Amino acid sequence: MQTLRFLLFPFAILYGIITSIRNCLYTIGLFKRTSFDIPTIAVGNLSVGGTGKTPMVEYIIRLLKDQYQITTLSRGYKRKSEGFILANDHTTMEEIGDEPFQYHSKFDNINVAVDAKRVNGIHSILKNKPDTQAVILDDAFQHLAAKAGFYILLTTYDEPYYSDYMLPTGNLRESRSGAKRANIVIVTKCPKNLTLENQRNITEKLNLKTGQLSFFTYIEFSKLAYTKSRSVSLELLKNEDYILVAGIAKPQSFFDHLKNEETECLTFPDHHHFSPSDVELILQKAGNKNIITTEKDYVRLQNLIPSERLYYLPIQTSFINNHEVFDKIILDYVGTSTRNS
Template identity: 50%
Template sequence: MILIRKILFPFAAIYGLITGLRNWFYDIGIFKSAAFDVPVIAVGNLSVGGTGKSPQIEYLLRLLIPNYKVATLSRGYKRKSRGFVLADENSDAQILGDEPFQFHRKFPEVAVAVDADRVNGITKLLELAKPDVILLDDAFQHRKVKAGFYILLTTFHELYIDDFLLPTGNLRESRRGAKRADIIVVTKCPKDLSQQQQNAIRMKMRLESHQQLFFSFIDYDDFVFSDTDKINIDIIRNKKKVLIAGIAKPKPFFEHLKSKDDVILEFSDHHHFSESEISEIVKKANGNPIVTTEKDYVRLKGRKLENLFYLPIKSAFVSGSYDFDGAISQYVSGRQFS
């Protein structure tokens, strides 16, 4: 695979030229971006998948909900609906996509919408939901919208600064795109990441003067949950079970829960489970618990799987959470009264 990626280097150069020209046209105004009066925060990455966007969106929701009417707008990847959809009591993962439906389940007071056309999506949200602030999920490259605030995510083990353009690497655009970010969050760090390690990454990043850098980790819940029950994490670790993940980079999830007798089933990101796959999962479980990620749970719920549980996660900061919260609150309150 590494050899093939190196062979494809000329295509990466062409891809870089195309995306670079596109960004330049936006920068100089040949391509137009739509701006909105409402505060708009875009969360995204330079690489493909697995940087922890959903936990970061949920962190922002918890921060903002007490003081503002909040909306989220996502593309709704792999949903079976089209156009603009605003979540309601009839929505499910097939209509919204798994991540937006997860937001809708956990935060019913939030207006959750999906639309591949972000300009149209924001326009519709302002008309129908009238939010005080909008969070754009996975929209760092969506330059048809001019967000007021950009949060760029990059993982501790795969920093964008060490990566390369597709198809040789995993970057959707050049590392220069990071200059658009107001905040950069290094995600999936060790909980005990030292100040020395943080400083080394900070030096490597060569931040712009206006940018702030933060370090976060995935904080796992102490329980796994079903719709009607919960089990302590220490108990479930010692039980024979089936672990299922259809997410990008599921290794930490498996490592956190697995024991030697477990059956581990890994699927592609946003995987839609077929009836034959469901039957195979039931057969392998043989009455034992089935534990999956929260994102997969919204797609597996109601699929005739008994003893189905999910493990909630949260994004938490190694340090500096007060400064992060303050930067977000300052932007939103400033835009509210500007």
């Protein structure tokens, strides 16, 4: 696989040239960018998937939801619908996609919308929910037509953008220079005990421009696993037999947290829609064992697997240090922008 990617390097150069020209056309104004009067926070990455966007969006939701009326706007990847949709009590996962449905199911008093065209999506939000005070744009770093007021760029500790290459040789959607659009760069999925010295070394490699700040986060796993009707201590659940099922971009940390030498791990593609044959395979591999999956996969599996056997393990983004600084920056941006609007 690595040899194939190396052979595709000329295509990576071509892809880089095309994306750079596109970005330049937006910068010089030949392609229109639309700004908005309300605070808009774009969370995204330079690479393809697996940087921890969903837990980061949830962190910002928790930070803002008790003070402001917020709406999340996502593309709704792999949803079975088109155009703008604002979630309501009858909305299904198939209509809006797994990540938006997770936000919709998990948080009260926020609005959740999907639209592949972010400009239209924001206009539609303001029309249908005029009390909206801030919009969180999920996975919108490359959507330059909608000019967000604040950009948060995520990159992983194991695969930082400064060591990566353009698709198809690497995993970058655009060149590393795209990081200059970010207000904040967050290195995700770090070891919890990452030292200040290592943080400084990584920050130097990020090559931040004046005014940009870097933060470091890790994934914190819940101490409770959940079924549709109950919760159970993860330590108690670990004493029982189970298999692990994941259909996310980079499931290794999930597997590593839960597996032992005898645990069977089933891996499916990111955002995978589970077919009857997939469900049959999962149940066959499980036998009489419990099934533990990720929170994102649970929203796709919950109506396909017997509820008393299907557990999910939530995760959260946690800052290694300086979370108060990050929180203040976001709260100040939203508060100032809201007052100005």
